[in-house]
Amino acid sequence: MTVQVSLPLHAMESLKPMHLPLELVLNVITCSLPKPNVLLRPAHPITQLLLQFTLVCHETRRVANRALREHCVYLSSQARLCSLLLAIPTARPDLRQITALFLAPFRGSIDDQPTATWVRELLQYTCSTLKRLIIDIPLRSVYPERDHLGVRNILREGFQRLEHLEEFVSVQDELFLDLYWHGGEHAFWTRWSKLRRLAVYNPASHPSFWRDVAKMETLETLVMTRADGLRDYDIKAQYFRHCNKPLKVLLINIDSQQMRYGNFRRGHWDGTDPKKVMTIMTYSIPLFMDDDPIEVCQDYVRIGAEHGTLWDWEGEIIQHPPRFEQPSRPTEPVSFFDQ
Structure with a gap:
């Protein structure tokens, strides 16, 4: 990594670019990270800084990508979810190792079969490493008796894979994934034994x-x-x-x-x-x-x-x-x- 030093013109002519030790550069990354439980939005300065460090060299890319998986996977739209899924099979297989995630891809209603299918696919990809999950999903927008597209069952298939989850927040409800109205089911989060x-x-x-x-x-x-x-x-x-x-x-x-x-x-x-x-x-x-x-x-x-x-x-x-x-x-x- 090259650092430009501001000096008078006559002095700069006799100097060569200075190279910082890699250990110092990596220390800049680690000192920039938030506390362990923090999730950052895409526009946050720390997120943008980490993205820049993925372009510096192999080692900074490795460290920055790990931090991005821990703090910056913020899927607040259908487009962001789709973009991440397209990257996993080829360009970014490391995204299977996401440990923390904010998930809010639906707009107003879960009556959207493609998005529900993408959520299921994402959770299947990340279930072995995901430990912290925040969802802002309107699960009460489609009740079981009106679920003509079967989106509730699709979502259930994804969420039931999260056997390593330790921390869960449902912003809009109690994780309402019942398939039958007043069916007497146990709460869905009881499936996560490490919670x-x-x-x-x-x-x-x-x-x-x-x-x-x-x-x-x-x-x-x-x-x-x-x-x-x-x-x-x-x-x-x-x-x-x-x-x-x-x-x-x-x-x-x-x-x-x-x-x-x-x-x-x-x-x-x-x-x-x-x-x-x-x-x-x-x-x-x-x-x-x-x-x-x-x-x-x-x-x-x-x-x-x-x-x-x-x-x-x-x-x-x-x-x-x-x-x-x-x-x-x-x-x-x-x-x-x-x-």
């Missing part, structure tokens, strides 16, 4: 949901945005009915009535068991008068997931009320006026 972090939008907080959460042996953090059903069930009791594993739960923008009357404040379980620890926190996203709460919450969570900060969000911890012991019978009469 450690899960974030879903507007899930139904029913006993079956907590049964599925309890099945996830490696799950550590659960983020639920605008969840339903929190007034109807004691979520701690439902969860600990099936397992004894600790879990962090972050409830984002839940309804004020759910907070006031929610059963999770009045649960009954054995609080003395050190394994039965569920940390429940509420996190409020600021909303203004003209804001659409759906769009604001979804954008907020998506940006937090892209920046890698979502899993570190903290809020008001909901404390379980203390267990009261049965009062002992007094040995002598006590007046109501006694101090």
Whole structure:
């Protein structure tokens, strides 16, 4: 790599171009990288810098391409998805080794068979290495009874291959991939046995949901945005009915009535068991008068997931009320006026 040095004209005539050591150039690349959990958009300066380093030499191309696969695979359109797929078989077989991915190729509806097929193909290519996935896909735009093109099954075939996934965020729903309406299926993400972090939008907080959460042996953090059903069930009791594993739960923008009357404040379980620890926190996203709460919450969570900060969000911890012991019978009469 050649560096141009600004010197007076008479001095430059006697100097030759300076060559930086390769180790120093590679250090520039590594020092430019974001934190491990960050996903960058195509126009981000770091993405553009990495792309430039792929053109310098073989070694910088190798290091930059690895960083691009870890931080910069941001498929926000059908065109970007198609372009990547066309490159994998011939020009860029290394793209099979993507470890982190943002996926949002649909416009308004998933009723698009070619795009669904491309999503399935991409996930089949990358399933052996993909560990972190953020999707912004309107899976509720086509319900099972209206899926005349069979796109839901096509998408299922792709997502079920992600056996190494450790972190998953669904911006618009709870990963709604059921083939039958009210079919009683287990949540689709229960197929990913290595999942450690899960974030879903507007899930139904029913006993079956907590049964599925309890099945996830490696799950550590659960983020639920605008969840339903929190007034109807004691979520701690439902969860600990099936397992004894600790879990962090972050409830984002839940309804004020759910907070006031929610059963999770009045649960009954054995609080003395050190394994039965569920940390429940509420996190409020600021909303203004003209804001659409759906769009604001979804954008907020998506940006937090892209920046890698979502899993570190903290809020008001909901404390379980203390267990009261049965009062002992007094040995002598006590007046109501006694101090």
